[in-house]
Amino acid sequence: MDKIPINSLGDYGIDSVEKLSFVTLGEAYKLYEINPDCVLKLNNDTTLADILSPTFEWFFPVLIDQATVAMLRVEQDTNGKAQVVSFGYAPLAKQIEHAKPDLHSCIQPALIVSYQAREFFLGYPSEQPTYLYDLQNNPQAKSKPDTQLQSILKRLQPIIRQNLQAGY
Structure with missing residues (x-):
């Protein structure tokens, strides 16, 4: 945290230098990837x-006053050792x-990612096999987000197809 330039704190979800002393890590989100095929x-x-x-990979929530402000991305290398690979993701944290x-x-x-659709989701793979929470839901929306796996995947199909054809 001490390597973040003071004028860039906002880019990492931190609104003041004073808040740095209150930063804690939350429980990790295991990362899963959606297979586009x-x-x-x-x-x-x-x-x-x-x-x-x-x-x-795991994403650890960076918390200030119990609110998620950023994410710390950790990867297990081939020797089984955990390494921090990136920090930030303030929009994902929000x-x-x-x-x-x-x-x-x-x-x-x-935490579930579709790299081809460029979207993140939350889900419970073994407990709720047809539930997928769409994190791209508009925070100002008055209705609850769609959490039905089938309808979300049908929405993603054309995006994934187009991005695969474009080489992504």
């Missing part, structure tokens, strides 16, 4: 377990903070 082959019986690939009231599980959700 599985999304394109979607059928009515598809579950989260069918489309996810585990990674060797999305996760906004989602907290809607999550009604007593366990930490998994």
